[in-house]
Each structure stands twice: as C-alpha cells, then as structure tokens.
Amino acid sequence: GAVVSQHPSWVICKSGTSVKIECRSLDFQATTMFWYRQFPKQSLMLMATSNEGSKATYEQGVEKDKFLINHASLTLSTLTVTSAHPEDSSFYICSAMGQERTQYFGPGTRLLVL
Amino acid sequence: QKEVEQNSGPLSVPEGAIASLNCTYSDRGSQSFFWYRQYSGKSPELIMFIYSNGDKEDGRFTAQLNKASQYVSLLIRDSQPSDSATYLCAVNEAGSARQLTFGSGTQLTVLP
Numbered sequence: 001g002a003v004v005s006q007h008p009s010w011v012i013c014k015s016g017t018s019v020k021i022e023c024r025s026l027d028f029q030a031t032t033m034f035w036y037r038q039f040p041k042q043s044l045m046l047m048a049t050s051n052e053g054s055k056a057t058y059e060q061g062v063e064k065d066k067f068l069i070n071h072a073s074l075t076l077s078t079l080t081v082t083s084a085h086p087e088d089s090s091f092y093i094c095s096a097m098g099q100e101r102t103q104y105f106g107p108g109t110r111l112l113v114l
Numbered sequence: 115q116k117e118v119e120q121n122s123g124p125l126s127v128p129e130g131a132i133a134s135l136n137c138t139y140s141d142r143g144s145q146s147f148f149w150y151r152q153y154s155g156k157s158p159e160l161i162m163f164i165y166s167n168g169d170k171e172d173g174r175f176t177a178q179l180n181k182a183s184q185y186v187s188l189l190i191r192d193s194q195p196s197d198s199a200t201y202l203c204a205v206n207e208a209g210s211a212r213q214l215t216f217g218s219g220t221q222l223t224v225l226p
Contacts, residue, residue, distance in 0.1 A: 002160075034213070043202070043218040044158070093157045100163070101146055101206050103214055108157040 004096045006106035021079045021109045023094030029074035030096035038091045050077040084113045118205050120217035133190040137203030146206035147186045153199045193224040
C-alpha cells in the first residue's frame with residue numbers, strides 16, 4: 001500500500017515552454033500532497049503544500065505564478081512549471097500524506113530545460 | 115528557525131556491522147519522527163516512523179527517540195552494501211499539522 005506515482009519520470013524541454021507533472025496516490029486518498037525540488041547533492045526543498053479543493057500554500061521564495069499547482073481530486077495533484085528556464089532544471093518530487101501524517105514520495109521527475 | 119540536524123558524513127561501516135545514524139531537532143514540541151532512505155538519483159522511501167520515547171524495531175532497523183534530549187537515531191544491524199544511501203531524518207513539528215522538516219541527510223557507505 002501507500003504507492004505514489006509521478007508522470008513523466010523525466011522531461012527535456014526548450015526554454016520558454018511549460019511542463020506539467022502529475023502526482024497520483026494509487027491506493028489511498030490524500031487530501032494533502034507536497035511538492036519538493038532537489039538540486040544535486042542537496043537536500044529536499046519544500047516548494048508548496050497542495051490541498052484538495054483549495055489553493056496551494058507556497059513556501060517563501062517560490063513563485064506561485066511560475067509553479068502552478070492544482071489538486072483537483074483526492075488522488076491527483078499537478079505541478080506546472082510555466083515558461084521554464086534552464087535554472088528550473090531540477091529533480092521534482094511529490095509526496096502524498098497518508099495515515100498518521102506519514103509522507104509517501106513519488107519516484108520524482110527530472111526536468112532538463114535547454 | 116526550527117532545525118533538524120544530521121551529520122552529513124560520509125559514514126562508512128564494514129559489512130555486517132551496526133550503522134548508527136543520528137539526528138537532533140530544535141523544536142521541543144515536535145511530535146512525529148521519520149527516517150527515509152534515498153538512493154542516489156532516486157526519491158526518498160520511508161523506512162520507519164516513531165512517535166513515542168524509546169525504541170521501535172522493524173527488521174534490521176531500530177529507531178530510537180529521546181524527546182528530553184531532542185534526539186532521534188536509526189540503527190541498522192547487519193549492514194549490507196545495499197544499505198549504502200543517504201538517510202534523511204524528518205520531523206513533524208508542533209503547530210505544523212502536515213509539513214515535515216528534513217535534515218540534510220547522512221550519507222552511509224557499507225563496505226563489502
């Protein structure tokens with residue numbers, strides 16, 4: 001149980017394009033999902049908290065207009081990186097909160113912006 | 115600033131030995147404590163969580179929590195080369211109903 005999927009697993013795009021990443025909880029419902037970013041050799045950085053049916057809560061320094069989050073159902077949250085630039089290249093990881101406040105992570109999405 | 119601190123390592127242990135990973139946290143009201151393992155290039159996977167003072171065992175893993183000392187540790191018995199990874203300590207702090215604060219991780223290498 002407690003499986004979280006992400007799609008796509010990796011994406012390469014040109015600068016200026018938008019990229020959409022999906023995060024799904026496969027066998028449980030998650031009212032709360034989280035989006036993280038991780039640069040090489042660094043720890044996880046929380047970007048935003050995604051709440052089903054309401055607006056996401058963004059961490060300080062994260063542009064909400066650049067990183068659009070939609071949590072349309074109890075099993076799906078999406079992160080859209082709008083007008084991506086090379087500095088947005090990173091490893092994006094989502095997690096879904098299950099029982100007892102445990103976070104289960106998706107496999108991550110590697111984004112490379114050329 | 116609420117913090118979760120771990121020695122970054124690298125920590126090297128021989129195969130079959132006990133690996134001891136330590137974590138301290140600053141928020142005395144913290145309630146839940148988690149250990150995640152992250153292999154290079156992969157996302158974190160949950161190893162175990164602990165809420166109460168004392169030890170919690172799961173297979174070769176034992177989590178130890180001491181709230182008075184604001185200290186949580188992870189022991190890995192009979193370490194295997196496949197245990198080589200970065201281990202992340204995460205804390206659910208008081209007043210933060212859902213978010214976790216992560217340490218920077220300890221890199222463990224188990225030498226065959």
